Amino acid sequence: MDLATLFCLALASVQSQEVSTDAPESRALIPREVLFGNPDRAGVKISPDGLHLSYVAPLDGVMNVWVMQVNGGEARAVTSSDDRPISSYTWAENSEQILYSQDKGGNENTHVFVVGLNGGEARDLTPGDDVKASISASSRERPDEILISSNARQAEVSDLLRVNTRTGESVMHFENDGGYVSMISDPDWTVRVRGRMTADGGSSYDYRDSEAAEWVPFETIGSEDSLTTQPLGFSRDGSRFWMIDSRGRDTAALVSMTPGADGMSDVEVVFESDVSDVADSITDPETFEPQALATNRLRREWHVLDDSIQPDLDALSELSEGELEIVSRTRDDRTWVVAFLHDDGPVRYWVWSRDAQAGRFLFSHRPELEDVTLSNMTGVEIPTRDGLSMPSYLTVPHFSDGKNLPMVLLVHGGPWARDSWGYNPYHQWLADRGYAVLSVNFRGSTGFGKAFLNAGNREWYGKMQDDLVDA
Numbered sequence: 001m002d003l004a005t006l007f008c009l010a011l012a013s014v015q016s017q018e019v020s021t022d023a024p025e026s027r028a029l030i031p032r033e034v035l036f037g038n039p040d041r042a043g044v045k046i047s048p049d050g051l052h053l054s055y056v057a058p059l060d061g062v063m064n065v066w067v068m069q070v071n072g073g074e075a076r077a078v079t080s081s082d083d084r085p086i087s088s089y090t091w092a093e094n095s096e097q098i099l100y101s102q103d104k105g106g107n108e109n110t111h112v113f114v115v116g117l118n119g120g121e122a123r124d125l126t127p128g129d130d131v132k133a134s135i136s137a138s139s140r141e142r143p144d145e146i147l148i149s150s151n152a153r154q155a156e157v158s159d160l161l162r163v164n165t166r167t168g169e170s171v172m173h174f175e176n177d178g179g180y181v182s183m184i185s186d187p188d189w190t191v192r193v194r195g196r197m198t199a200d201g202g203s204s205y206d207y208r209d210s211e212a213a214e215w216v217p218f219e220t221i222g223s224e225d226s227l228t229t230q231p232l233g234f235s236r237d238g239s240r241f242w243m244i245d246s247r248g249r250d251t252a253a254l255v256s257m258t259p260g261a262d263g264m265s266d267v268e269v270v271f272e273s274d275v276s277d278v279a280d281s282i283t284d285p286e287t288f289e290p291q292a293l294a295t296n297r298l299r300r301e302w303h304v305l306d307d308s309i310q311p312d313l314d315a316l317s318e319l320s321e322g323e324l325e326i327v328s329r330t331r332d333d334r335t336w337v338v339a340f341l342h343d344d345g346p347v348r349y350w351v352w353s354r355d356a357q358a359g360r361f362l363f364s365h366r367p368e369l370e371d372v373t374l375s376n377m378t379g380v381e382i383p384t385r386d387g388l389s390m391p392s393y394l395t396v397p398h399f400s401d402g403k404n405l406p407m408v409l410l411v412h413g414g415p416w417a418r419d420s421w422g423y424n425p426y427h428q429w430l431a432d433r434g435y436a437v438l439s440v441n442f443r444g445s446t447g448f449g450k451a452f453l454n455a456g457n458r459e460w461y462g463k464m465q466d467d468l469v470d471a
Helices: 003-012 032-036 307-319 367-371 425-432 450-454 463-470
Strands: 042-046 052-059 062-069 072-077 088-091 097-102 111-116 119-124 133-139 142-150 159-164 170-174 182-185 191-197 203-207 216-221 230-234 241-245 253-260 263-271 278-283 290-296 300-304 323-329 335-341 348-353 358-364 377-383 389-395 407-410 436-440
Touching (some): 032 367, 042 323, 133 182, 253 278, 263 290, 300 307, 307 348, 358 367
Parallel strands (some): 407 436
Antiparallel strands (some): 042 052, 111 119, 191 203, 203 216, 278 290, 290 300, 323 335, 335 348, 377 389, 389 436
């Protein structure tokens, strides 16, 4: 439990004499379990072949993966965890298996498991004590295989393993004997970029044209850009390479380049904004080309690069209020699962037909939130004493006039993290009890450019603390 949570708990236990009296005395408080409880259904995905939907939902009180036909019918649990909740999962490219990650007893050594759509016993694809593993890549050309990052061979670094999801057979794909923390493969699964940390807090990357080619130095990223610059991956044909890059600018932009033995060439800035770093993307599942990019200072805003999806985004904006996320797409890209995020209500999921240009509502992730009145979250810019501006979020009780309220300053952790607009159970809990709530992105928070981020260096109890006082 972090300090902010402890502070909220302590504060809420005290009966304040200053709470706004605008609320009717007969107004019932929203129960905490309504605000903080597990979602009824969340993490919705559609199978690559478009025949099934999946989501996580409670099974005997533990979050498990459920599957149903896309056109309706009864859902069934395909996993049966009875102790640890499953929150991270995906479809195998064969559309016949579910892959998920889970640790044991909270030890944070996640393993990768696979289970068929008919349920049954799950297979651990990464067995062994003290093994930490995660899915690195999948491919429609290899529907029964995945690449897994695993430290089974040596605890300090991870290798890449090629694993058959049907048989469990595992073979070494890339042996990491250089202490590399990043290994990026092209669509043919050839590892062509590898990266490691440098002594000054930056990173350096090597490149090769093919598995038979020699490694050559590729990119060096200084410490001032290390948190805002990172390689992403290759285009479908392997000829272009994508990076999020803040070098030579303040905010992180999306750039593409032609990699080669002599370094990068034909560098193109695909998108940049002075509003914020690139915050999110919509990527073509066939070409891997970016179709839209999002900025997010106070609210997420999409910027379309591929005109073919503009009609969909325009129609979706009319379908529902809230911030749009495209959370899953079929292999043929004709059907999407989309979510709309709200500050005063649950996440609402829809199935979107691109051919019909029509949506079908599925469900909300917390139906009980539909039955209560919640308060709005408003984005505000707060100046600091030395001239910076902090993107922040204020919630006041919906039943108050916003005046003379006690206020809770809710401080995010990290510090390399950020607060964002949306449903926040702590905001709603405290607002329902009569408090105003303010979440501040103080210097050192991520997403607002490297100058704002690096302004927090060595200021954890200096100017960073001043920012909270100024708020």
